[in-house]
Amino acid sequence: xxxxxxxxxxxxxxxxxxxxxxxxxxxxxxxxxxxxxxxxxxxxxxxxxxxxxxxxxxxxxxxxxxxxxxxxxxxxxxxxxxxxxxxxxxxxxxxxxxxxxxxxxxxxxxxxxxxxxxxxxxxxxxxxxxxxxxxxxxxxxxxxxxxxxxxxxxxxxxxxxxxxxxxxxxxxxxxxxxxxxxxxxxxxxxxxxxxxxxxxxxxxxxxxxxxxxxxxxxxxxxxxxxxxxxxxxxxxxxxxxxxxxxxx
Amino acid sequence: xxxxxxxxxxxxxxxxxxxxxxxxxxxxxxxxxxxxxxxxxxxxxxxxxxxxxxxxxxxxxxxxxxxxxxxxxxxxxxxxxxxxxxxxxxxxxxxxxxxxxxxxxxxxxxxxxxxxxxxxxxxxxxxxxxxxxxxxxxxxxxxxxxxxxxxxxxxxxxxxxxxxxxxxxxxxxxxxxxxxxxxxxxxxxxxxxxxxxxxxxxxxxxxxxxxxxxxxxxxxxxxxxxxxxxxxxxxxxxxxxxxxxxxxxxxxxxxxxxxxxxxxxxxxxxxxxxxxxxxxxxxxxxxxxxxxxxxxxxxxxxxxxxxxxxxxxxxxxxxxxxxxxxxxxxxxxxxxxxxxxxxxxxxxxxxxxxxxxxxxxxxxxxxxxxxxxxxxxxxxxxxxxxxxxxxxxxxxxxxxxxxxxxxxxxxxxxxxxxxxxxxxxxxxxxxxxxxxxxxxxxxxxxxxxxxxxxxxxxxxxxxxxxxxxxxxxxxxxxxxxxxxxxxxxxxxxxxxxxxxxxxxxxxxxxxxxxxxxxxxxxxxxxxxxxxxxxxxxxxxxxxxxxxxxxxxxxxxxxxxxxxxxxxxxxxxxxxxxxxxxxxxxxxxx
Numbered sequence: 001x002x003x004x005x006x007x008x009x010x011x012x013x014x015x016x017x018x019x020x021x022x023x024x025x026x027x028x029x030x031x032x033x034x035x036x037x038x039x040x041x042x043x044x045x046x047x048x049x050x051x052x053x054x055x056x057x058x059x060x061x062x063x064x065x066x067x068x069x070x071x072x073x074x075x076x077x078x079x080x081x082x083x084x085x086x087x088x089x090x091x092x093x094x095x096x097x098x099x100x101x102x103x104x105x106x107x108x109x110x111x112x113x114x115x116x117x118x119x120x121x122x123x124x125x126x127x128x129x130x131x132x133x134x135x136x137x138x139x140x141x142x143x144x145x146x147x148x149x150x151x152x153x154x155x156x157x158x159x160x161x162x163x164x165x166x167x168x169x170x171x172x173x174x175x176x177x178x179x180x181x182x183x184x185x186x187x188x189x190x191x192x193x194x195x196x197x198x199x200x201x202x203x204x205x206x207x208x209x210x211x212x213x214x215x216x217x218x219x220x221x222x223x224x225x226x227x228x229x230x231x232x233x234x235x236x237x238x239x240x241x242x243x244x245x246x247x248x
Numbered sequence: 249x250x251x252x253x254x255x256x257x258x259x260x261x262x263x264x265x266x267x268x269x270x271x272x273x274x275x276x277x278x279x280x281x282x283x284x285x286x287x288x289x290x291x292x293x294x295x296x297x298x299x300x301x302x303x304x305x306x307x308x309x310x311x312x313x314x315x316x317x318x319x320x321x322x323x324x325x326x327x328x329x330x331x332x333x334x335x336x337x338x339x340x341x342x343x344x345x346x347x348x349x350x351x352x353x354x355x356x357x358x359x360x361x362x363x364x365x366x367x368x369x370x371x372x373x374x375x376x377x378x379x380x381x382x383x384x385x386x387x388x389x390x391x392x393x394x395x396x397x398x399x400x401x402x403x404x405x406x407x408x409x410x411x412x413x414x415x416x417x418x419x420x421x422x423x424x425x426x427x428x429x430x431x432x433x434x435x436x437x438x439x440x441x442x443x444x445x446x447x448x449x450x451x452x453x454x455x456x457x458x459x460x461x462x463x464x465x466x467x468x469x470x471x472x473x474x475x476x477x478x479x480x481x482x483x484x485x486x487x488x489x490x491x492x493x494x495x496x497x498x499x500x501x502x503x504x505x506x507x508x509x510x511x512x513x514x515x516x517x518x519x520x521x522x523x524x525x526x527x528x529x530x531x532x533x534x535x536x537x538x539x540x541x542x543x544x545x546x547x548x549x550x551x552x553x554x555x556x557x558x559x560x561x562x563x564x565x566x567x568x569x570x571x572x573x574x575x576x577x578x579x580x581x582x583x584x585x586x587x588x589x590x591x592x593x594x595x596x597x598x599x600x601x602x603x604x605x606x607x608x609x610x611x612x613x614x615x616x617x618x619x620x621x622x623x624x625x626x627x628x629x630x631x632x633x634x635x636x637x638x639x640x641x642x643x644x645x646x647x648x649x650x651x652x653x654x655x656x657x658x659x660x661x662x663x664x665x666x667x668x669x670x671x672x673x674x675x676x677x678x679x680x681x682x683x684x685x686x687x688x689x690x691x692x693x694x695x696x697x698x699x700x701x702x703x704x705x706x707x708x709x710x711x712x713x714x715x716x717x718x719x720x721x722x723x724x725x726x727x728x729x730x731x732x733x734x735x736x737x738x739x740x741x742x743x744x745x746x747x748x749x750x751x752x753x754x755x756x757x758x759x760x761x762x763x764x765x766x767x768x769x770x771x772x773x774x775x776x777x778x779x780x781x782x783x784x785x786x787x788x789x790x791x792x793x794x795x796x797x798x799x800x801x802x803x804x805x806x807x808x809x810x811x812x813x814x815x816x817x818x819x820x821x822x823x824x825x826x827x828x829x830x831x832x833x834x835x836x837x
Contacts, residue, residue, distance in 0.1 A: 008642050009639055009640065009642060010638060010639040010642050010644040010645065010698060011645065012635060012639060012645055012742075012743060013644075013645040014743060016635060017742045017743040018742075020632065020740055023628070023737065024737075024739075027622055027737070029615055030615075030617070030620065030622050031622060032623045032625065033628050034625065035625065035627060037711050038711065039657070039711055054479040055299075066657050066658065066660060067657065067659070069657065074659070097619070097620060099615075099618055105650070105704070109662065111664055112664070118662075118663075118664075119649060119651070127615065131615065133551065133552060133553060133554030134553045134554055134555075134610045135553065135554025135555070135612065135613040136554060136614070139613045139614040139615060140614075143614065154612075155612060157607035157608075158275060158276055158280070159276075159277065159279070159298075160280075161298035161299055161300045166593075166595040166596060166599055167595070167598060167602055168599075170280070196552055196595065199593065229745060229746075229748040230747045231748045238647055238648060240647065240648050240677070240680075240681035240685070240699070241684065241685065242644055242688065242694075242699075243688055243751040244748075245644050245645065245646065247745055
């Protein structure tokens with residue numbers, strides 16, 4: 001038998017590959033990878049993140065609630081792990097600096113189509129230390145996005161709003177250089193949200209906002225994969241179809 | 249929110265630059281723009297006001313104020329510039345706020361002898377530009393003032409009210425109200441209504457009632473400019489499925505101070521359009537809004553931004569935004585305008601400085617080296633080495649849905665209501681995935697489908713991560729995934745794929761062909777050329793030697809992107825392949 005060698009090897013899911021690559025990039029910058037539960041308390045998913053009790057995002061339509069689990073939701077973002085991580089460090093007596101990434105699955109209660117999924121992936125970053133500024137946030141995102149996408153990544157901020165950051169930003173990137181994917185080269189592309197951690201979030205996690213400040217960002221991994229590889233339907237991610245997975 | 253360019257122009261002494269320039273200015277300094285549309289000789293911007301600015305920016309004045317700061321153009325015609333004096337006071341109308349908690353202020357303005365008629369052309373054009381239908385001069389005037397200043401207003405026909413003793417109270421459970429849209433709404437006691445005497449005449453903050461609607465016969469009117477509780481209005485509008493331009497503004501929480509500005513503008517405009525005599529105002533405002541202050545230091549601004557701005561740079565931003573301040577040795581104390589309910593802490597002011605100066609001025613600086621050792625995540629390290637091990641054994645990683653047909657935990661409110669449970673096992677999903685992939689084995693060039701998943705399940709009362717596997721030979725099974733003690737993650741390979749390639753959704757047809765090799769002649773190349781583009785996969789699946797001779801067996805997978813292939817056309821292609829191979833000296837086995 002003379003089979004081509006790769007036919008005998010399996011393939012890594014593209015999201016796992018992105019998480020692996022992201023972890024390698026962030027590890028070089030001193031980031032620890034953290035995880036948290038998917039079925040999360042409203043405290044960690046909303047209250048601790050400064051999302052007011054009557055914020056529309058708590059309404060039934062966006063968030064999945066679970067029977068016989070009052071005050072719990074399928075997490076709507078990876079940000080609850082920010083608070084969980086800081087809390088666990090403070091408990092251990094480890095004051096900042098902190099550098100953490102949180103890759104993982106998140107949920108949005110909406111009908112699915114080629115660009116929307118009820119379950120999808122996000123990577124969150126959190127830095128809490130004196131050197132956390134909007135400048136280093138820009139620098140960090142630029143290293144990450146260039147590393148994942150290839151080429152040089154220029155990062156642009158636009159004003160936005162999230163209850164857990166102040167200032168809050170939308171993040172765009174522009175890839176330049178010959179090693180950037182041709183279809184994406186020299187175009188501004190929306191990547192995700194970011195900002196300086198709201199002092200209330202630090203306080204809720206037990207970190208003194210008078211002594212420390214932080215930045216945080218969240219980027220959709222499905223979106224990143226779709227851009228990087230030109231995937232046109234987000235539903236492939238959960239298709240378990242090897243015609244898709246074995247291309248990676 | 250729709251914003252008309254011609255409308256915006258009225259706030260300035262000269263016309264603003266074209267809409268695309270305004271869109272850019274807003275995008276990079278304030279709000280996202282969802283689009284620009286032409287409307288006659290006007291251009292309409294669709295501005296996505298962020299929730300923190302719903303207090304002050306859901307109006308043309310709010311957007312004009314932003315543009316004034318961003319483009320450094322003074323706001324020469326600002327409806328919020330001068331504090332209104334609501335005079336005279338009338339005793340003909342009374343207002344009783346029984347639930348002041350949910351209604352912070354209620355102003356009634358009484359005008360007698362107006363003449364209802366069509367609106368002038370300029371007013372119709374303004375309203376139509378922002379997607380509103382012109383109704384009559386009175387209703388249009390109240391709408392115009394809302395879109396101009398952000399203060400929702402309502403006009404009642406005073407003659408139809410029955411009583412001029414107005415009030416705000418909780419609705420009675422089951423009370424039915426016919427609103428201006430001529431539909432009946434059944435109210436609950438958590439909702440608020442406006443009353444005249446004993447009768448309910450409007451759903452507070454949401455919509456007025458039909459019985460006191462303005463029509464051609466209306467002579468005397470009561471104008472309402474009030475402040476209703478945001479949460480209460482949001483819940484009411486959601487429960488009644490009746491979101492209105494008024495309710496969306498109250499939901500965002502607006503300042504009760506704004507009510508008097510709205511009232512004054514409305515009375516002036518109505519008298520201009522419909523005449524009438526102002527009988528006077530009643531202003532129920534038990535607890536006036538307190539002055540608000542926020543402070544920030546130059547040092548703080550620079551620490552957060554990683555910039556080196558001067559006190560003069562910061563002062564310039566505050567002047568442009570119309571934020572009065574006092575500065576003393578690097579500390580700015582801002583006296584916050586009543587409508588800017590979002591400005592509370594130092595960080596809020598840092599954001600104002602950063603966005604007005606422009607985020608493009610913030611340079612990208614790498615994070616300095618970290619003086620702590622990053623921890624190795626034991627779960628992730630274990631998952632990563634498992635993945636490598638399984639991939640080497642031919643398993644591919646799948647990710648299946650956590651939603652299932654059955655399970656211990658049920659989702660209460662799934663919009664599509666299919667698979668409403670959280671899975672308690674990976675096994676059904678893996679079995680399904682195997683069945684789905686099996687028919688594609690030849691297309692994939694695999695001898696056997698082997699799959700694995702590392703995923704979350706909810707079982708025995710807890711959330712737990714499982715490792716599941718399935719192959720064609722072994723049924724799907726799973727075990728609890730165990731974290732590992734690892735010193736590092738290892739240098740693991742990542743995907744080197746360049747681009748995803750579409751695959752056909754049509755069925756494929758497989759043909760095998762075996763030949764005795766002829767010297768160095770490339771059989772595969774001949775097959776490829778003859779089989780053409782429908783042969784999506786050609787692979788050598790068997791090779792053996794018999795004495796001097798070498799047997800080569802190829803598997804050809806035919807598939808079209810746009811149709812189901814027929815046996816007949818594939819047979820014809822195979823015939824072409826055989827003919828050419830024979831011609832080139834191959835003996836077909």
